[in-house]
Each structure stands twice: as structure tokens, then as C-alpha cells.
Amino acid sequence: MKIARIALLTTTLAHAAEDKVDFQRDVRPILSDKCFFCHGTDPETREADLRLDLPESAYEDLGGYAAVVPGKVKESELHLRITSTKKKEMMPPPESHKSLSSKEIGILTKWIAQGAEYEEHWAYQAVAKATAPAGREIDHFVKQRWDVVGVKGSDGADKETLIKRLSWDVRGVPPTAAETEAFLKDQSAEAWETLVDRFLADPKYGERMAVWWLDLVRYADTIGYHSDNGMKISPYRDYVIKAFHENKPFDQFTIEQLAGDLLPNATLQQKVASGYNRLLQTTEEGGAQDKEYRAIYAADRVRNVSEVWLGSTLGCAQCHDHKYDPFTAKDFYSMAAFFDDIKENGVGKRQPNLTVPTPEDEARIAELKKAINSGRVANLLESDPAFQAKIQESQKEWLAKGKLPRSTWRAVALSDFKTPAGTTLTVQPDGSVLEGGEVPSKASYSFQVASTGQVSAIKVDAITDKNFPEKGGFSRGNGNFVLTEVEVKRGGKKLKIVKAQADVEQEGFPAAHSIDGKQDTGWAVGANAPAGRSGTRRIAFILEKPVELEPGENLEVTLHYQSQYFGHTMARFGISATDSRHAGLEDPLGPSPEIVAAFEAAKQSPAQQDLLSQYYRAIAPEILDQKAKVQGMKDELKKREGGMRTMLISEALPTPRMTRVLHRGNWMDESGEVVQPAVPEFLQKDTWKVEGRATRLDLAQWILNEKNPLTGRSTMNRLWRIYFGRGLSGNVTDLGGQGEMPSHPELLDWLAVDFREGGWDFKRMVKKMVTSEAYRQKSEVSSFLREKDPANQLIARQGRWRVEAEFVRDAALQIAGILNDDKIGGESVKPYQPAGFWQHLNFPQKVWKQSDGEDLYRRSVYTYWCRTFPHPSMVAFDAPSREECAAERARSNIPQQALAMLNDPIFVEASRVFGVRIGMQEGDARAKIAWGILEAFSREGTQEEIDLLEKVYLAQKDKFTKDTESAKAFLTTGMWPAPTALKLEDAAAWGQVGRVILNAYETTSRF
Amino acid sequence: MFDTTNRRTFLNQAAVGIGSLALQQQLLAGEIPDGLKIAGSPKAKRVIFLCMAGGPSHLETLDYKPTLAKMHGKPMPESITKGQPIAQLQGRALNCLGPQWDFIKQGKSGQEISSQLPFIGKMADDIAIVRSMTTKQINHDPAHTFMNCGTQISGRPCMGSWIQYGLGSETKDLPGFVVLTSVGGGQSQPLASRQWHSGFLPSQYQGVHFHSKGDPVLYVGNPKGVGRADQRQVIDAVNGLNSIRNGRVDDPEIATKIAQYEMAFRMQASVPELVDLKGESKETLEMYGATPGDGSFASNCLLARRLAERGVRFVQLYHRGWDHHGGVKNGVATTGKLVDQASWALVQDLKQRGMLEDTLVIWGGEFGRTPMSQGGGNNPGRDHHIKGFSLWMAGGGIKGGVTHGATDDFGYNAVENVVTVHDLHATMLHLMGIDHAKFSFKFQGLDMRLTGVEPGVKVIKNILT
Secondary structure (H helix, E strand, O other): OHHHHHHHHHHHHHHOOOOOOOHHHHHHHHHHHHOHHHHOOOHHHOOOOOOOOOHHHHHOOOOOOEOOOOOOOOOEHHHHHHHOOOOOOOOOOHHHOOOOOHHHHHHHHHHHHOOOOOOOOHHHOOOOOOOOOOOOHHHHHHHHHHHHHOOOOOOEOOHHHHHHHHHHHHHOOOOOHHHHHHHHHOOOOOHHHHHHHHHHHOHHHHHHHHHHHHHHOOOOOEOEOOOOOEOOOHHHHHHHHHHHHOOOOHHHHHHHHHHHHHOOOOOHHHHHHHHHHHOOOEOOOOOOOHHHHHHHHHHHHHHHHHHHHHOOOHHHHHOOOOOOOOOOHHHHHHHHHOOOOEOOOOOOOOOOOEEEOOHHHHHHHHHHHHHHHHHOHHHHHHHOHHHHHHHHHHHHHHHHHOOOOOOOOEEOEEEEEEOOOOEEEEEOOOOOEEEEEOOOOOEEEEEEEEOOEEEEEEEEEEEOOOOOOHHHOOOOOOOOOOEOEEEEEEOOEEOOEEEEEEOOOEOOEOHHHHHOOOOOOOEOOOOOOOOOOOOEEEEEEEEEEEEEEOOOOEEEEEEEEOOOOOOOOOOEEEEEEEOOOOOOOOOOOOOOHHHHHHHHOOOOOHHHHHHHHHHHHHHOHHHHHHHHHHHHHHHHHHHHHHHOEEEOOOOEOOOOOOEEOOHHHOOOOOOOOEEOOOOOHHHHOOOOOOOOOOOHHHHHHHHOOOOOOOHHHHHHHHHHHHHHOOOOOOOOOOOOOOOOOOOOHHHHHHHHHHHHHOOOOHHHHHHHHHOOOOOOEOOOOOHHHHHHOOOOOOOOOOOOEEOOHHHHHHHHHHHHOOOEOOOOOOOOEOOOOOOOOOOOOOOOOOOOOOOOHHHHHEOHHHEOOOOOOOOHHHHHOOOOOOOOOOOOOOOOOOHHHHHHHHHOHHHHHHHHHHHHHHHOOOOOHHHHHHHHHHHHHOOOOOHHHHHHHHHHHHHHHHHHHHOHHHHHHHHOOOOOOOOOOOOHHHHHHHHHHHHHHHHOHHHHEEO | OOOHHHHHHHHHHHHOOOOHHHHHHHHHOOOOOHHHEOOOOOOOOEEEEEEEEOOOOHHHOOOOOHHHHHOOOOEOOHHHHOOOOOOOOOOOOOEEOOOOOOEEEEOOOOEEEEOOOHHHHHOHHHEEEEEEEOOOOOOHHHHHHHHHHOOOOOOOOOHHHHHHHHHOOOOOOOOOEEEEEEEOOOEOOOOOHHHHOOOOOOHHHOOEEOOOOOOOOOOOOOOOOOOHHHHHHHHHHHHHHHHHHHHHHOOHHHHHHHHHHHHHHHHHHHHHHHHOHHHOOHHHHHHHOOOOOOOOHHHHHHHHHHHHHOOOOEEEEEEEOOEOOOOHHHHHHHHHHHHHHHHHHHHHHHHHOOOHHHEEEEEEOOOEEEEEEEOOOOOOEEEEEOOOEEEEEEEOOEOOOEEEOEEOOOOOOEEEOOEOHHHHHHHHHHHOOEOHHHOEEEEOOEEEEOOOOOOOOOOOHHHEO
């Protein structure tokens, strides 16, 4: 009962000066809550064909009577019905479980008596900027309301409180002791503004705002449904941080997220931003139906985009027209259609479609690419005269010395050929083998190879022959062959081939394909002989381990030609073996017979000279060096590129999917109307003119249209909540009919317009808010205000609350001195989490692989966000799952928070490290404690507080002195090195003092 | 005490940080606000939900179909399957798979129960079988969400949270809503913490997941090297600092925080005491077939009884092992063996202790399985099925020995006394003394209900005492 009275008093107080009922504030909420379900926008549930949301329907002559007759209470059917006690007559009907209080009946009666004027719902009216004294606008509007109601604001808070409040609100961490001290010393008139500017310029502001934004857009590292596997999206998080830090205007921020990929010449960052459209929950569940999930995704996107940018619950219109706002089901599906151009699968793994280099990556990659290109041998030979000269010179020397590296390949004896029926293989006088008989469609030739001694590689030469002149080639098919697989066996056991290297490779048929275990790929050389190697094509197969053949022992070699191409077998070939390891040699095959002939010719023909100089280029030391250098750069490039982060971004389909209205949201119903992308009809007014199919870019631009009444209001309402604890409209999720009339409509509108007119500048608006007097009030609640205005709708004091989950941990790490705040962005990290917490995840089973070193101490905005199992100590402090848009986090006060702060290794480690910092301070125990309190609370401790902590210190020191094993155990909690500078019992006792301070209310409270 | 409107206002304020201590004290009383009450007195004080995760085949457990046996190997009539949602059998031949096990008429009531659930069979006269369950979601994750929250949309409260919210807690030392899990007998489908989340209700109504390894409740163990007396000293000092602060600023949140640290400290003792089964007699352990500390369904059933004894309002046990896409015959036998005896033991144990009459026990999965065979050969299985499946209930106002509803001859469509998930929730709330239609919470401007906004939700009257 007490609560009811307070609520009533508030209303009375707030409206004391207003005798005329206000449709927006007083009447509409009652109609909406109690009547619109049956007499509102949704035709499916409409009763008696009566709408009370529209004046023309309410006033309509229903045959001698009307629901509402302006000014005439007795003649209004509505009044009769709401005051009736007859079951059949009374409204709302008893079975609706809705009833009107006598106060509400009074308001409706008064409204009719005063003329039953209707007004469009406040949030859909055009935004207008009321005039106010420049620079003091916020305080002007706040005070205006105080004057109407007759209250006074609270005094200004002290400087210690102010810097702590500002630091929490703007940076998400408390101020350091040094910052507090410097601010207390600054007596200048600009001290506050200077501090505000400094905090706004801190990259931590970007991280703090990202926590807010990422809740809205439901950013997470996992897909959400079923297996909840990981998804690559973290560069989007970093984009958000950077956007806030660099104060990217909200219009650009909006356009880039919704449609960055559609911008002409989209930059990398714009593409990254378009990852927004991929943040939704998706599934990889076997048996999930593509079509069903596409419908789920469409609804997910509509819910999110309308909640994030419009503060509207358009999602409610998935199954039927909205019951409280003029959104229709068609609006819902028309909105969904904007996103039907996004390329994605309905069910199954999503492959990242963007690689995201860091700026360092980009610079180094550009450098490497340039160096690789200019360092390429072919390039140098063509365009670098000095290089050319050097090569010519050394070639002359090589020719003059008259030495050609001898081939290490030795001839072998072949026997026991196995061929398809009708085809023959016969050994020729030169030792090569000639194919005869029928041209086989496909073939696998095997034979015995005798070659006593060590064999480390086998070479196959494909040789041209006058018997098959097709294109001067190597087969009796079309001149080309495809060697699909090669096997070498010893004693029936397959020997592993680690490398295949050929002198010529046809595109798409590299040597490696002849040892890849697949018969549908292979090595080929092309039917047209390239210059310089005419006559033979060679391929060497390098064995993993050289084998030593006993005299009389054979290897069995099989050449498979199992490709789809007819007659693609080598029609003449030679086999040789070697004992030298060729891997790494530039020319493992040795000079070809043609080159040997040219080299040894007494007089070289011009063709032979060409052949020789070409050959020399394959062995010239200068060229080999240069090639090695380029290869090194290529390797580095590959590693760099492979190590870069990848992510999911938006990519538009050339032909978007078709969108239908799904009757009652049923994805199996294919009878609905086909719709085109469009914004909700009742909001179109003169803001929506698009020719052809509208795109996401059109949507973004419409969201930002200066006549759109929702975007600015919703965004400023939420921004206000960050700094005052409550939106100007208490419902920061929904500005619609079931939302809450703003406490200060003129102020909200002023902020909305000013935000846009000032260039959608977030920092400018934040600064206006935090430099207001309203912001700097005390947060202690007088008993007067606690009773009259428990929810602080009058802003006659500041708010008090426990900080967000991320900042609870960030603060603990900072106070301990172990917060790693140097690094901004990067892959998500994994701080300590209880073993087995992920036991219920499957397909595949997942293990939380804890991060190493400094990554354990990064800000919590970087903590890996698993949607089905978010980090448990973050959940304890009300972190949302990020499955849906969360415009407002709960601020609960539950025992799980105590358990986490007391016992989670994250906080125990921070406590013990903080303890050592305390213990290392100058002075006696009391002085050390005083320092610890200042560090954590940003204020001086009282004697009473110091007494209390000193007792803890002494008692714990006593305990740990007697029990050093426990001290050791306690001091090794977490990966941070155990202290060495203090005695065990001392360090542990101070650690316990650290725990007490970190657990105290003030450490994690903003007031 | 307070009407619904005020209660809602109150809770909404609590959610943003005002007066949560007062709130907790109110709810400890366990009173149902007048506006929500049903006519008559509540039958059940608490619920134990034995969730057979993965979707047990009703055709091998609780719903005997002789016609299906005759149709074994023949195609399913297309008139039944055409246009119906199908999971993994999309685009495959749809052939009947006859019941893989015999059914036995059990007890005085003669209820037909699978030969593979002999213990449950023994208590046929204690349980009501519902053979006409239906759901709307055909894949595990959304189907669990639907079964728990009445919608597949994330971010909504589950039934345990709703009940906590409506009735408050009867224990000061333990969370009022506890979740226990076990695995075995079939592939373990993943399970999201969303299944026991409080959604838009205040976080204090979240289910607390008990683990069989490590700390039974996360962070309930002291840090290494810190004993209970040390912990007491630390908490006393924290509360001391907070009291000093509260003396200066008079903030109800600080008072609440002090109370929560006390509650945490009590939990640190009560949770280990709870999970320690040393005090249980050999006979009891044998009755359940439980080995302390093994994390089995049997141990969890025993823990469920201990939780119920201590005033925990809603206990949910998941056994992840019923997803028998292949080898449904052996699968049902194996998984059945892991849950049959302990399910029986729980009901009997509650009965012996006089607790069954106010404890509602529910046994069932998120959906059933197709009459059609999945995978041919010697080891066929069954796919997910949502148009008709079975569960049983016992205790807390449930009539024993009755079978409610029926599926068609194939066990495909529920055709008689069809029961929806919303009906099940409405029945559960009814037994707890709450009128589901009046039980709502304002969220995004709407009166949200566990049983949704669609009309036609009904309490299953036939099975009530």
C-alpha cells in the first residue's frame, strides 16, 4: 500500500499546477493500456469496428449515439461503459483482466468534458526546438519543471564525487589517485571543463561508449543458436570504439553500419562497419530449415534496426498489425525487405568475407608487394640495365670456364610392363619406352625398375617422337598427357613422395597434382611446346626417405593416366633415378639433353645460344640470390596476410531475395503479398521518396532525415540515461504508444534537434550534459524527494547506481595496477572462467582456452562474448546475452555478485595484487590503508574505516604467519607473479585488506 | 498485500535499482498477490521438471501404436505428412517404423508403458500420462526455448523464473530456482543458459546452475588459502565499511548489498551441505541407484529431493541423451535405463516423506519423434516431431493412473484433447495457485505472459485431482 501512495503523490506533485488534462500525458496512456488492444490499430483484434485511437472513429455516429461526444460526458457511450457495473456492458470487459481505477475513470471523464481533444502520439510529432538561453539550455528546461512543480534542485556535489562520477560515466573506470589529486588542486574556473575535455579525449571514452552501443546492436563473438559456434566479427567492435573515440558523426556512423558496403569506393572501415548486418543470431543446426531461419533472421533484423535507431518495437508487427502503434504487418515485412539483398546462407557455417589488416599490416603489405614486384627477376632482366650487364658478364665467365653441372640422374633397367589390354609398351634402344597398339582411353602403367644403390628420387621424361606428331606433342591423344598419379613401391609397400617438381606446368595442372592422391587432378604440360624445352618434359619425384636397393632388388613404379581426357598418356617416356637430394636445387632435373648438346657443340647455332642463355638464367647465382630474396618477402607477405583478422560483412546480392508478408508470421504460408523495401507508411509523410527498389542506403538516409521524429529523440533519450541514470522518457526501449511520456518533452526535443544541427556530434552532446548544473548535483536523496519523486523524474538530484559488469572488473584491474589499457582493439580475449562452464556446448565440444599474459588483463569490452554462456561473473552483474537489443541493462543487487567479487579468481587476483601495492606504500599500516582507500574510493578514509581495515590486516597477518602454506596458496591465485618484495604473511594479509576494499560498495558504485 | 499494478511498478523500479531489499523480503513471504490468484487453494508449492533433453520417442516410451507396427516398412500416407515441417528427413523417403519395444499394461489403471521403463511402469497409478502434447519448434534449441519460455524469441523469462517471480522463494540460504544437468545414452545436444534465464524479469529470478564438478555453484568456494573464519572476517569488514557509508548517505541499495553478502556467506555453507550425500542412507542411495558425486541423473534426482526439502521452488533436471536419430531401439533402452529407476525413486521418496502432494513432478522432452524411420538398415532412428508427443506428471494436484489425450493411429498428430506448451504452463501455474491469464509483466509496452497473448489457452482439467 505504501508504494501506491508514493506513486500517487508523485503524480499529484507533478501535475499540481495543471488542471486541464493533457491528452499525451494523462489520457493516451490509459487508452493505450486499457482500450487499444480491442479498439486500436490492429484490425484482427478490433471489436465493434470501433477505434479509440482515431478521433474520427471515436466521434462517429454509431446510429444515434457515439463513443465520444466532445464536451458531453453523459452522451458519450464510452463514459457509460467505463462506469457500468453490468457484466455485459462494462468496459474493459471482465475477461480482459484489465480494469480502470477510479482515478483513470476520472481522467477520461474530465477529458471528454473538456472537449475530448486528440493529439498525435508525442513521439511521432515533428521535433521542434524551443528557445532557451544559449549555453544553459539543459538547466533552463530542468529548472522550468522544478518551478512548475515547486521543488528545488540539490546542491552541487563535492569535487571528489564529481571526478569519480565523470570518470565512470565517460571512461568506465574510476579516476586514479593522481588524477583526483590534480583535479582537487585545480582551482581555476575552467577546471571542470578541462577535465571533461580530457576525459572525452581519452581512448577509454571510446571503449566505454562501445559497451553501450554493442548492447544495442547485440554484438557477440558467437552465432547464438544451437551449437553457438564462434563467428568472426571483432573488427566491427573495434570500428565502434574508434568511431566514438574519433567522434565520428552519428549520420556517418549510421550509414556505414547499415550500408557501408553500398557506398561508392567503400573504404575498409566502411566495409567493416557493415558487419552490423551480420551481428544477428544464426544457426548451424542440422535439420534446421533454410526457409524458417531466413524468416527468423528477417525478424531479428527488423527488431534490431527499429529498436536501435527508431526506439520502436516494430518487431511486434511480425504476426499482426501493432496493437498500440500505427505499425502494420506490411511495414514489418517492407522493413525486412531492405535486408534481403544480404548475401548469406540460411543454415550453416558463415565464412568470413573480409580480411581486415591493421594499419601496420597495410603499410608492411604495401611495402612488401612493391618490393616483390620490383625485385622480380623477370622485371630486373627487362628493366634494370645494371642487372642485365651483370648477368651477361657472369654468363660469359660460365661459358668460358666450360663446365656444365653434370646430371646426377642415372639410367635404370625397366621390365615387366603391365598395360591395358591391346596397348603395348616396349623398351627402345636408347632405353626409353614406346607406347604401341591401341590408344588407351585411360591407363595405368606399372613396371619394375632395377637400379642398385641409393635412390632418393625418380625422374620421368616425356619425349616427343616422330611416330605421334600431333602438335609436336607427347601423346597419341591430342599431344598432351595428364599424369594423374604416380606410385613408387618397394616390396609391395608404397614409398612416400614428398615433392614433385617439373620443368613445365600447364596452368591448372601443376606437378603437385600428380601426388595429391586424387585421380581427377594431374600434371600436364600443354600440347603446344613452349620455346627452349622442346623435345622433353621432365618431372622428378622426391622420396621422403632415400632407399638403398640391394642387387637384384626392384622398385615398382606405376604411372596413372585416369583423367577424363581420351588418350592422355605419355607415348614415349624415359625413367631415371638419382641418389642426390634435389630438393632446394633450382634445377633439380639437371640440364636437359638439348642443353648438354648445345653446350658441347663446337659451334653453337643461334637457337642453341638462346637455349644456353635461357638455361643459364636458371642457374646464375645472382638470379638465385635474387629469387631467394623475393621468396623470403613472399613468405613474409603470406604470413602477414594469413595472420590478419577476418570478419563477416555485408555483401549485396545482384538480385535480392523476394519478401512476402507472412500471415501470422508463419514461414510456411506462401500466400502473402510480395513487398518492396519501404519504411513504415505512417512515418513516410514527406520524408520518403525513392525511385526503383530502395536500398539499405536509402533506409539509413531516411533514418537521418531531419523530419524523422524518432532517431534524434531515441538516441538522445538513451544518451541522457548514461549520465543521469534514467531516460527523459523512462522507457529507453520504446518511444511508442506503450512507452512513457517524457518528463521534459521540450528538453528531449531540444537535444534531438541540437544533436542533428550540431553535426550529429556525440562528444558535443555529452559535454553539454555533463557540464550542466543538473549533472553536478548531489546524488544523496532527501527524504522529501525520496517520497515525492522516487524515480527521479524531476532531476532534482543525481542518480546512484552500481556500474556495469565490464566496469566492475575494469575498476578492479585498474585499482590493482594490472589493467592492460595500452592496447586498443584486437581479437576477443578470454580471462579466467570456471572450468566446465561450457560443458553444455556441443558440435563441436568447446573448451574456454584462457588467454595468456597481458591479454588476461584487458578491458572487459574485449572479453569473448559467448551468447549462450556469457562470462558468468559478467552475467552476475547484469551483462546481457546480446541475443537481442538491450537498451537498458538491469541494475540488480543479488548474492551471485557477492560470490563473484569475493571468490572469482579475477577479483581475488586483483585484490591480492592491490594488497601488495598497499603494503608497499610508505609509512605505518594506517598510512598504507589510507592510501588504499584513496586509491579505490577517490576520497580520504575516515578514522573509523581505517580502524576497521587495520583490524583485518592484523588478524590476517597473525593467521598467515601461523599458516604460510595458506598464504602461498592465496598469493598464487591467478597468473600474475606472486609478490617477492613483501613477506608472505604480510603480502597475504594486505591481500585480504585489498579484498575488503574491492568488495566495498563505493568501489563499484557511481553516485 | 499489493495489487498487480503496484507489484509491477515495484518490480520495474527494483530492476533499475530501487528498494530491492524490501522487495526480497516481500517475496520471501511466498504470497500470491490477490489479483493473480485462482479460485480455490493451490495444490503445489514447488515443481521438479525432469527434462528429457533431445526429445524421447513417445512411440517407444508412453504412446503405444499397434497400427504403426502393422504399417512397419510401408510408406507413411502422404495425406498426413504433406506440407508438414520436417527436420532432418527433409527430402527423404518417409516410411513407417513400427514401435521398437513392447508396451505393458501397468498397475490397476492399466496404463500402457514401455517395457524399457519398468520402474516408471511400477508407478503407473501415481502418474498422469499426456499423450497429446504439441509444440511449435522442430529443432532442439528453439524447442527448448519454447518449452521453457512459451516463445522461441530470446530474452524472455523461463517458467522457473516466472514462478519465482510470482511466488517468491521459501529459502533464505539457497537460490529458489536450481538447474541440474546430466548426460548419457545418446548424442548430447547443446543447452543454452537462456533456458534458465530470467529474461526481462529481474535477475534475482534466474535459475542457478549447479555443477557436478568443481564448485557446485559458481564461485561458492572460498579463494585458495582462505578459510571460513577468514571469509567471515572479510565479509564482516565489507559490511562494516558499507554500514559506515550507509550511515552517511542512507541508500537502500547499500542495505541490500549488506544482506546479499550475508546471503552469499550462508550459501557458501548451505550449498556444500546440500550436495553432500553422506547423510543419505544406503537404502536411499540404492533406491535411486545413485553414487554420490557421479553427476548422474540418479544423483541429481536425489539432489532434487534435497532441494525440495529445503524450500527451493523450482528444480529443473536436464538429462541430455534422447536425440536418437539413429538406433532408436537401443537408444531408448540405454537412456531409459539411466533415468527410469531414479525418476521412480524420486516420486516414491517424495511420497514417503509426504511431499509428493505439494510437489509437481513433470517428465518429458522438448518434442517427440517421428513415426517415420530415419536411416534404414538394422539400426533405424527417428527424427524430431512436434505434432504429437507424450509426457507424464505426478504429485501436486495431479490425478494418478489417467491417460489424457491421444495421437492418431500413426502417433503423428495429436487428435484428441490436444495440449499445447501454453496449456502445460497454464496447468502448472494453476496448480501453483496462479491464474495464467492474469499473470503478466510489462515489457516493451506489452503485458507479457508465460502463456502468450493468443486466446484459447486452457488448463488440463482432466488430470487434476
